Amino acid sequence: MAVAKTNPLPNGLYWIDLFSPTSSAPNMKDGAIVFTSWTKANAGRVKVRRTETFPEPLLGGPIRTWVQFEVIGPPGAFPFGLGYPSISTDPNESATSAEPVVIPEFGDWLQGIAGNLEGLAILFVLWELSKKR
């Protein structure tokens, strides 16, 4: 997964995970505030397209917010202390919308093979009939 490491960020679509402190992880900067300050300072050049916020993990830790944003003009220096933004390839990308790759069950394979054999048999009959004409 490609990340952007140079400033200013080129025009394009990016996403990043931001972390905010909680009682179980109090000693950290609020990444959401740092990011919001950057977007406000670059209004008109940066557009937030979507956000997803996740609850605090059961066993503690910071709150995670996933943000997809678009750079439409040369912005001021991105605060790389938040981490490097990933280059987004899909405008509809989501932190939770990953579609699973599913391989067929064994029964489905058999059914598929049986279906193919059926098709081949029909083609063979048609070919034989065409020879007789």
Added chain:
Amino acid sequence: MIHPWHMWGGAAQVTASTSSAGLNYRTQGQLARIEYKRPESWRFLFYAKVLRSQTSNPAILDVQFFVIPGVGRASTQLGTPFDSTVLNLNIPFERFRFLLPIGTGGAVTKWSTSVNGPVRDDTAVVPPVVPTPNVVDSIPAQDLQVSYAAQVQLTLPGDEVQAELGVLLAPWHHARPDWQAHKFVGEELGGK
């Protein structure tokens, strides 16, 4: 597609610069977060890389890593960023220190896949009669957080330090229950 393990590794850049004399630069942030839903033993690679430095006096870049592992009903934070006014009393999970020379420097990398845990017995003689190593090379966790803190003292205007630091995490044995359901949400099939 965003893979389920995209938060198992993270990197951040630290840029400290000053336009006035004397700056004790400190920063901290989050690098990784794992919610594995079941316990595993996690291997780790910590790294820190000075990309460039320009200092008027010798300086020390202090990079620290902190870990919150959790399993079942227990979780604990191993090290607390800057919880002490005397930084040396703070014991992070891992720590790298770079001695930055006067003038221009950079392109120095430190890394580790194991750390030294704290001394077990404060009353033992130093050095101990029987060595008691406490080398840690994996972390048991179902939830795992990794954060960092960095600090450098800059003395004169124009001094600057830029560094990258990060962590990579992977379980000892990565068999996903999803695979039993023939689901490959990380596009694991066809790896080369």
